[in-house]
Amino acid sequence: MSYFSRLTDIVTCNLTHLLNNAEDPVKEIEQIISEMKEGIAGANRSVKTASANEQAIQQELADYESQIFQWKEAAKNALGMGDETEARNSLVRKQEVEDLKAGLEQQHRAAVATCEHLTTTLHALEARLAEARRKQVELTEQTGLSETSAQSTSNTTDAESSLNPSRSEQIDSELAELKRELGQ
Template identity: 80%
Template sequence: MSYFSRLTDIVTCNLTHLLEQAEDPVQEIEQIIAEMKEGLAGANRSVKTATTNERAIQQELEEHQQQIFQWKEAAKNALALGDEAEARNSLVRKQEIEDLKAGLEQQHRAAVATREHLTTTLHALEARLAEARRKQIELTQQAGLTETSSPENSEAAEAESDITPSRSELIDSELAELKRELGQ
């Protein structure tokens, strides 16, 4: 049985409800975690792709900005030499590049929004997986099983190590802020 057909299903699922309906909640949580891990791997790939796309567009924007500068300089040089027709041609090329750049700027804004959305979804998936791992430990303990009886349980104990570096930095920053608030 597949629990999730989309990544948003993982984010919006009610683990308690899913497990209450299961014949063997320990086995079901293992399957749920496996599916979540697959979804998380896909989300990681999507974030990497979106980041690569965003950077490629940013690089292209920078190249176009350089070309705009070069065509403007060419127009200035042509005018300095008294060649108004060449200056006009250079300014036409400059305008074409500016038009291309304007289109790329829209694409870049869309790429940034896509990357941010995918990153937010990734963090939500990570949070849901951490919740599932905590639930797995709880169910395993309730069933009287030892934590070493399942390979998933060792992963549950290492859940914190799966936190992405950026997420870890945010947590460290928030922890430091809480310590300052408490005067520690």
């Protein structure tokens, strides 16, 4: 049985409700976690693709900026040599590149927004997975399953959270800020 048809289903799911209706909650939480991991893997790929697209557009914008500078210099050189027609042609080409750049800037803004949206969704998915793992530990403790099973789940959570250093840095920064507020 598949619980999630979309990534938003993972973010909006009510784990307690899903597990209360399950015949075997321990088995069900394992299935839910497995599906969440698949969703996160897909979200990671999407974030990487969106980031690569944004960077490619950024590079193309830099190339256009360089071309604009070159056409302006060509116009100056043509004028310096007394060739107003060539200067005008260079400025026409400069304007064409500026128009291309303006269109690409809109695409870049959209790419940045997409990347930010996907990253936010990825973080929400990771948070939901962490919640599911905590629920799994609760269930294994309630059903009296071996402590090693719960311990391995906890170790997996710690290991995977260390894979995302930016999140860890954010948490460390926020913790330091709270300590400052409390005067510690």
